Amino acid sequence: MNGNEGGTPQLELRGITKAYPGCLANDHIDLKIMPGEIHALLGENGAGKSTLVKTIYGVLQADEGEIIWAGSPVTIPNPHTARKIGIGMVFQHFSLFEAMTVTENIALGMSGRQDMKILERDIIEVSNSYGLPLEPNRQVHTLSVGEKQRIEIVRCLLQKPKLLIMDEPTSVLTPQEAEKMFETLRRLSGEGVSILYISHKLDEIKELCHKATILRGGKYISECDPTKETAKSLAEMMIGTNLRAPEHHETANGGPIRLKVRDLSIDADVEFGVNLNAINFDVRSGEIFGIAGVAGNGQIELLSALSGETICRNPDTIMLDGKPIGRLGPNPRRDLGLAFVPEDRLGHGSVPEMLLTENAFLSGYSRMALLNGGFINNSSTAEYASEIVKEFDVRTPGIHHTASSLSGGNLQKFIVGREVLQKPGILIVAHPTWGVDAGAAAFIHQTLIDLAEAGAAVLVVSQDLDELFAISDRIAVIAEGRLSVGRELNEITIEEIGLLMGGTHGMGETAGAADVA
Amino acid sequence: MSGFDWVVPIILTVITAATPLVFAGIGELVTEKSGVLNLGVEGMMLVGAVSGFITALVTGNYFLAVGAAALAGAIMAFLFGVLTLSLMANQVATGLALTLFGVGLSALMGQEFVGEPIAALSKLNITGLSDLPFIGPIIFGQDVLVYLSFVMVALVSWLLYKTKAGLILRAVGDSHDAAHSIGYPVIAIRYLAVMFGGAMSGIGGAYLSLAYTPMWAENMTAGRGWIALALIVFATWKPGLVLVGAYMFGGITILQLHAQAAGLNVPSQVLSMLPYLATILVLVLISKDESRIRKHAPACIGKIFHPAA
Numbered sequence: 001m002n003g004n005e006g007g008t009p010q011l012e013l014r015g016i017t018k019a020y021p022g023c024l025a026n027d028h029i030d031l032k033i034m035p036g037e038i039h040a041l042l043g044e045n046g047a048g049k050s051t052l053v054k055t056i057y058g059v060l061q062a063d064e065g066e067i068i069w070a071g072s073p074v075t076i077p078n079p080h081t082a083r084k085i086g087i088g089m090v091f092q093h094f095s096l097f098e099a100m101t102v103t104e105n106i107a108l109g110m111s112g113r114q115d116m117k118i119l120e121r122d123i124i125e126v127s128n129s130y131g132l133p134l135e136p137n138r139q140v141h142t143l144s145v146g147e148k149q150r151i152e153i154v155r156c157l158l159q160k161p162k163l164l165i166m167d168e169p170t171s172v173l174t175p176q177e178a179e180k181m182f183e184t185l186r187r188l189s190g191e192g193v194s195i196l197y198i199s200h201k202l203d204e205i206k207e208l209c210h211k212a213t214i215l216r217g218g219k220y221i222s223e224c225d226p227t228k229e230t231a232k233s234l235a236e237m238m239i240g241t242n243l244r245a246p247e248h249h250e251t252a253n254g255g256p257i258r259l260k261v262r263d264l265s266i267d268a269d270v271e272f273g274v275n276l277n278a279i280n281f282d283v284r285s286g287e288i289f290g291i292a293g294v295a296g297n298g299q300i301e302l303l304s305a306l307s308g309e310t311i312c313r314n315p316d317t318i319m320l321d322g323k324p325i326g327r328l329g330p331n332p333r334r335d336l337g338l339a340f341v342p343e344d345r346l347g348h349g350s351v352p353e354m355l356l357t358e359n360a361f362l363s364g365y366s367r368m369a370l371l372n373g374g375f376i377n378n379s380s381t382a383e384y385a386s387e388i389v390k391e392f393d394v395r396t397p398g399i400h401h402t403a404s405s406l407s408g409g410n411l412q413k414f415i416v417g418r419e420v421l422q423k424p425g426i427l428i429v430a431h432p433t434w435g436v437d438a439g440a441a442a443f444i445h446q447t448l449i450d451l452a453e454a455g456a457a458v459l460v461v462s463q464d465l466d467e468l469f470a471i472s473d474r475i476a477v478i479a480e481g482r483l484s485v486g487r488e489l490n491e492i493t494i495e496e497i498g499l500l501m502g503g504t505h506g507m508g509e510t511a512g513a514a515d516v517a
Numbered sequence: 518m519s520g521f522d523w524v525v526p527i528i529l530t531v532i533t534a535a536t537p538l539v540f541a542g543i544g545e546l547v548t549e550k551s552g553v554l555n556l557g558v559e560g561m562m563l564v565g566a567v568s569g570f571i572t573a574l575v576t577g578n579y580f581l582a583v584g585a586a587a588l589a590g591a592i593m594a595f596l597f598g599v600l601t602l603s604l605m606a607n608q609v610a611t612g613l614a615l616t617l618f619g620v621g622l623s624a625l626m627g628q629e630f631v632g633e634p635i636a637a638l639s640k641l642n643i644t645g646l647s648d649l650p651f652i653g654p655i656i657f658g659q660d661v662l663v664y665l666s667f668v669m670v671a672l673v674s675w676l677l678y679k680t681k682a683g684l685i686l687r688a689v690g691d692s693h694d695a696a697h698s699i700g701y702p703v704i705a706i707r708y709l710a711v712m713f714g715g716a717m718s719g720i721g722g723a724y725l726s727l728a729y730t731p732m733w734a735e736n737m738t739a740g741r742g743w744i745a746l747a748l749i750v751f752a753t754w755k756p757g758l759v760l761v762g763a764y765m766f767g768g769i770t771i772l773q774l775h776a777q778a779a780g781l782n783v784p785s786q787v788l789s790m791l792p793y794l795a796t797i798l799v800l801v802l803i804s805k806d807e808s809r810i811r812k813h814a815p816a817c818i819g820k821i822f823h824p825a826a
Contacts, residue, residue: 059698079700095695097688099812108688109699113681139812 008071010035010194011056011163016065018051025051027218028065033163033211038185038195040205040226042238043215044409044437049198052215053165056196057089058082070162083111088156089165095152098141102134102151109155119158127154131180142273144295153181163194168435182208201466202231202438216240239439255285258457259338259426260319264312266305274298276305279483281476283426283457288448289486290472291461294501298481299430299461300343306428306459307340308333321425335366337425341415341432343461345408349415352404356396359403360385360418367422384421392417393443409440416444420451427451430461445471465494477501527771528655532663533729535767537562537721537738539666541745542752542759543673544717548594549749550677551710552690552817555597556612558718559742560619565590565719567627570726570733573635583662583723590719591712593619598711602704605821620736627733638662638728662724667760669717674756686710690815693822703822718742747796751803754813762799769795 013031017024026048033039043049054060056067058076067074069085076082082089096105106123107114120136127134132150140148149169156164169181185195185208199205205212206226214221214237221237229237264279276298283289293299304310305318312318312326319325325333330340342348350359361381365371370381385399392413396406403411412432419427432448433441448471452458461478462468468475469489476486477500484500541558548555555561569586573579597615600606638660641647646657677683686706689696693703721741726733744766752758773788781788804810 054698058700079698083700091698095692095698097691097695098816099691099814100684100687104684104688107681108684108696108701141811 007034009033009068010037010070011196012068013052013056014066014068016052016055016062016067018048018055018060018062024218026055026062027220029215029218029220031213031220033194033196035162035194036189036192037211038189038197038209040209040212041196041198041215042202042205042212042234044238044439047215047238048218049215050167051218053089053167053196053198056082056163057087057165080111083159083161086160086162087165088159088161088163089167090149090152090156090169091167096140096148099139101137101139102143103136105140105151106155106158109152110159122158123154126157130154130157130184144300147296157184161193163196164188165196165198167198169197169199178204202226202234203466205234206231214238235438238437255287255455255457257282258285258321259283259459261306262317262319264302264305264317266301266310266312268301274301274481276301277481279481281483281486283459285455285457286452287473288452288458288460288471290468290475291459291478291483292465292468292475292497292501293461293463293478295463297479297501299478301481302478302483303340303342303428303430303461307338307342331366334363337367337423339363339419339422339424339427341419341427341429343430343434345411345415346404350403350411353402355402356389356399356406356414357381357385359414360388360399363418364422388414388417388421391421392447409436412436413440413444416447420447424451424456426457426459428459428461431464432460432462433464433467434462441467465497469494525651525654527775530771531764531768532655532659533724533767534770535763536663536666537724537729537741538745538748538763538766539670539760540662540721540724541718541742542748542763543666543669543756544590544714544721545745546714546749546752546754546756546759547673547677547686547717548710548714549818550690550754550815551686551707552693552815552820552822553601553707553711554608554612554819555594555615555711555714556609556746557593557597557615557619557742558714558745559738559740560616560622561590561593561715561718562722562725562738562742562745563619563623563736564593564626565722566726566737567623567630567722567733568719569723570635571626571630573727574630574633579638579727582727583720586719586723587716588719590715590717590722592715594712594715594718595708597715598708601821602707602711605823608819608821616742624735627735630733631735632732635727635731637731660728662720662728665720670756670760677756687815690817693817693820697822697824703824707822718745721745744792744796747800751796751799753803753809754815766792766796 009032011031011033013029015028015030016026017028018026029048029052041049041052051060055062056076058079058081061077067076074085076085095109097108103116103120103123107116107119123134123136127150132154134147134150134154140151153169182204189195197205197209206229209226211223212226212234213223216238226234260282262280264276266276268275274297279302281289291299301310305312308328308330311329315324315326317326320333320336320338323336325336325338346352351362361370361376364384368380368384370377370384382399388394389396389399394406394414394417395410406414416429416432427448429448432444436444445467448458448460460468460472472489474486474488475492475497477484477497479501541562545555545558565586568589569582572585573582576582593615597611600611601608640658640660643657647653649657677687685696685701689701689703689706697703722738725737730737748759748762748766751762769792773791776783777785777788
């Protein structure tokens with residue numbers, strides 16, 4: 001319809017169809033990307049975006065349809081072939097190996113032989129020139145989500161691809177980092193590299209992308225020019241209905257302090273961990289307190305100190321409704337009304353191989369009274385799980401399916417729902433909408449706001465500043481294990497926060513540390 | 518000097534006690550590094566022992582005998598692979614079944630050969646060097662399998678940590694989903710690793726029936742397969758430490774035998790327990806250091822890989 005540009009497309013898909021048992025993931029999808037074009041692929045979780053890009057990358061094989069690469073039809077039987085013809089991909093769920101170093105991970109994602117010393121040098125060079133600092137000898141399991149994503153991106157860039165597929169690359173970056181990456185992508189685009197860009201952040205798609213293809217329920221819906229649309233109109237095309245922005249409540253400064261943290265200092269117990277340094281803050285009833293920061297600045301350590309996975313030395317360090325809980329473990333804290341939604345929803349927030357009912361039980365058994373003289377009360381557990389599914393619009397074939405069978409957004413809704421239904425006095429949430437589509441994100445935001453309005457204290461740790469600005473009452477920034485003073489939303493700008501986040505822990509310094517290590 | 522004459526024979530017996538453990542341990546280490554837990558080591562060793570023994574008895578050719586033992590072990594491991602990798606059976610249950618199967622199969626195969634004597638695998642004899650006092654018999658007077666066991670440890674260590682093939686093997690063991698999404702053939706790699714483990718277990722078993730006690734007796738591995746499995750945890754999945762562990766265990770086994778012979782005033786049963794007690798003790802001590810295990814243990818061990826999405 002819109003194909004009046006000259007030249008041969010870098011990639012063209014015709015009628016790609018892929019069926020899974022019981023679901024048609026891709027239903028005759030067409031797509032055309034010109035050399036140097038940044039093309040957005042939009043759709044809710046479960047719209048078939050991942051299936052489509054995995055087909056392009058050779059992880060999956062289409063049942064029907066044609067892939068045309070630079071004018072000639074190709075079959076891509078595996079990712080090695082994809083990389084060979086010049087397709088690189090940054091995965092949403094990282095394809096990384098936790099027990100290995102950054103360099104080893106990158107070597108694994110490249111075809112052919114590598115000299116590790118040369119590769120290490122190339123990594124430092126590429127990562128610095130694109131503003132994605134990496135220390136080649138770090139073990140991946142010691143890195144934060146944000147740092148892990150950098151590995152994936154650098155791994156692709158090292159292979160000089162002609163088409164780069166990026167599955168939500170900015171979801172864990174600071175605005176400055178994201179801006180820097182847009183520059184990178186624009187530069188690549190200028191060099192003639194095509195980019196297929198998946199993101200839920202519609203503003204950035206408007207800013208960055210030349211074209212957008214919208215998928216819904218596995219079907220091609222339309223192609224449009226995102227610069228001519230609004231974020232709202234894009235979102236509505238994606239979900240097919242109207243979208244409501246979260247309704248912000250009146251700031252409630254008057255509420256009593258529910259969570260009080262004083263002089264929290266913890267030395268990291270793992271290699272390359274971040275030491276927490278004299279952290280102080282309060283969260284009041286009715287308030288959402290946001291903590292911003294670049295991944296790997298102490299968020300993991302702070303969260304585990306708050307959840308009780310790390311025990312403090314002094315009980316008075318953390319006070320919950322006036323009770324000292326510093327030396328209590330996660331379960332007693334939960335009993336006192338502290339609920340927790342961790343960063344990693346598969347593995348930390350849920351047991352992937354267990355059923356939704358079992359996952360509901362594991363966190364809720366005490367507060368929801370699901371135990372019957374030491375035995376699991378199956379009927380009330382099932383009721384609880386069904387209530388979560390119903391109230392939080394979790395799309396699943398049923399509560400007797402495993403957590404890993406849910407898409408990211410739906411699992412996140414399930415986990416948030418599980419905690420919120422326990423009526424916590426304090427809810428601590430890490431990255432509540434990471435990798436979650438616009439519809440689900442709006443729903444989760446509204447849920448957090450409603451919970452705060454009902455009198456709970458909510459603490460949100462996130463890298464997504466738009467999110468923090470949309471829902472928080474006060475924001476503080478964590479950098480190098482120190483927390484800045486919390487400030488009212490109207491007293492601080494995104495730029496100031498960005499500077500605090502980068503602050504003393506800027507790009508240049510991190511990169512410099514790599515040379516020492 | 519003559520006061521130390523008893524040292525050399527003790528060291529020699531320690532070497533023979535340790536060698537089967539080194540083989541079985543290093544093979545299973547490769548299997549486990551690929552993310553597969555094969556508890557059938559004992560069974561594979563037994564089938565290797567009896568196959569090697571029969572081949573040696575019939576042909577008189579020890580190279581063929583060792584080859585037959587490796588092949589027999591690899592076939593057993595292949596069977597395990599078909600069940601766990603292709604048919605996705607539970608690895609623990611299948612491994613236990615493989616051991617039980619190996620005990621029975623080896624007894625059946627060796628029924629007519631029990632008690633038949635063969636000559637022990639010949640030892641290296643270099644005129645001059647092998648006659649040197651002390652180090653001569655220890656360093657230059659071993660049979661070829663002892664040297665091979667050291668070569669295998671070095672080879673595996675080099676392969677795992679210095680080559681891309683080893684990096685891929687470890688990657689498959691660390692996260693099979695990630696390895697799959699990058700495009701590595703997880704199942705094929707695991708087949709190779711499992712069969713290498715089987716071949717090494719077979720040779721370890723054959724060392725018992727060809728060199729340690731050159732004869733066949735039912736169940737002659739006497740639990741060494743299980744010790745080899747424990748050694749890998751002891752070694753926190755590091756090839757060099759498998760060697761250390763095997764020699765430590767072999768050493769304690771021999772020392773307690775000598776202690777029994779010397780009439781030490783401790784019940785012999787207690788002394789016989791020592792190697793096992795030592796193993797348990799070391800395992801407990803090692804498990805305390807969580808980060809060390811996390812760094813080297815293959816995260817996907819024992820997990821079934823569904824190549825679907």
